[in-house]
Amino acid sequence: MRIFSGIRPSGELHIGNYLGAISQWLILQEKNECVFCIVDLHGITTPYNPQNLQNSIFEIAIAYLAVGLDPEKSIIFVQSQIKEHAELAWLLGTITPLGELKRMTQFKEKIKRHPEYVNAGLLNYPVLMAADILLYQTDLVPVGKDQQQHVELTRTIARKFNQRFGKTFKEPNVLLARGAKIMSLQNPKKKMSKTDEPEGCLELFDSPEVIRRKIMKAITDTGKAIKYNPKRKPGISNLLTIHSLFSGQTIKTLEKTFQGKGYAQFKKSLAALLINSLGPFRQKRKELLSREVYVKEILSQGAKRAEVIAQSTLEEVKKKMGLV
CATH class of the missing domain: 3.40.50.620 (HUPs)
Incomplete structure (x- = not known):
């Protein structure tokens, strides 16, 4: 095919x-x-x-x-x-x-x-x-x-x-x-885009420092519960989706893991996951830039x-x- x-x-x-x-x-x-x-x-x-x-x-x-x-x-x-x-x-x-x-x-x-x-x-x-x-x-x-x-x-x-x-x-x-x-990190009701404001778009080859900064500054919602609800909590729901797709864990599992732990701890976990997951891509790109x-x-x-x-x-x- x-x-x-x-x-x-x-x-x-x-x-x-x-x-x-x-x-x-x-x-x-x-x-x-x-x-x-x-x-x-x-x-x-x-x-x-x-x-x-x-x-x-x-x-x-x-x-x-x-x-x-x-x-x-x-x-x-x-x-x-x-x-x-x-x-x-x-x-x-x-x-x-x-x-x-x-x-x-x-x-x-x-x-x-x-x-x-x-x-x-x-x-x-x-x-x-x-x-x-x-x-x-x-x-x-x-x-x-x-x-x-x-x-x-x-x-x-x-x-x-x-x-x-x-x-x-x-x-x-x-x-x-x-x-x-995947929605913008700064406006979770809008699709992530290359034309988005820089802090709202997480690029594949962003450095660990930039990934950490963008995730920690990502817009969340009122309250502290890590719950998936795109209508009422679009910010944390977007971050849960990203975590789930990169970690392979279901959103339900993530909700249980972070129950009672607040947004800051969840964001730190997500930033670490993304830095690790995207690391091989950054390394390969670095090699290819010289070839x-x-x-x-x-x-x-x-x-x-x-x-x-x-x-x-x-x-x-x-x-x-x-x-x-």
């Missing part, structure tokens, strides 16, 4: 990315053919710094490798290195209804967030995402709920193309991320492998459309 997933090169990865998506990728790569893409063409649809883009791409590549993605088991590459992504997106755009794009929830949210940066690329984002997925004849797309609508549109586009030009694309299925949604040639060679080899599949698919598409 072929899996496709990608991540934008916009800032360092945080624990929400890891628990929600990457930990699932590590399991998938063991028994499937996985294609993991750094989607830089998507990244330029919202405000970014051109001078920092190549470094951001390199940092994401290192992060992929540091957390355990294996270039022997998976294809890892940069989207813009494969020109077929952009070409297929244009071709698919000719059969995608404009109304479908305008009703996309992500489009509406992004134009609210960046009213000064409303562009055609943002509107066509789901078409490029469809091209990313369909180019590799993907069976399964692991995504969060916020991207589910885009994958459903991908299925619609594949169906429309197949009906009009003949069977060409597989209709990919959604694999929703298993991990619970730039090795990392770039992995991306180059990944691009070559991806290109073989991409060229084959695009050639068939162009034949079906009468372009060759």
Whole structure:
């Protein structure tokens, strides 16, 4: 079974990315053919710094490798290195209804967030995402709920193309991320995000000192009871979720362990757990930062492998459309 997933090169990865998506990728790569893409063409649809883009791409590549993605088991590459992504997106755009794009929830949210940066690329984002997925004849797309609508549109586009030009694309299925949604440490009613205030986002490669500071400063709730209740106690509930996912202990077990012990003691335990759990990732990243040639060679080899599949698919598409 072929899996496709990608991540934008916009800032360092945080624990929400890891628990929600990457930990699932590590399991998938063991028994499937996985294609993991750094989607830089998507990244330029919202405000970014051109001078920092190549470094951001390199940092994401290192992060992929540091957390355990294996270039022997998976294809890892940069989207813009494969020109077929952009070409297929244009071709698919000719059969995608404009109304479908305008009703996309992500489009509406992004134009609210960046009213000064409303562009055609943002509107066509789901078409490029469809091209990313369909180019590799993907069976399964692991995504969060916020991207589910885009994958459903991908299925619609594949169906429309197949009906009009003949069977060409597989209709990919959604694999929703298993991990619970991790919330901001400073605003536990809001999802943790790379664009969040720094103290609210716990990055995968934060130093032990920074981890300890962020956890100890994390917003909790009135009272001292360590109880899971997302509506009434969103702060401590978020921290319990993080502890449970990293320790493997159930939330019920944690509630019993910390009964009558107060927030400070719980936070100290969580900080120690995270420092220990994330330590190997920090060490691996440190090693890879000094091996730039090795990392770039992995991306180059990944691009070559991806290109073989991409060229084959695009050639068939162009034949079906009468372009060759």
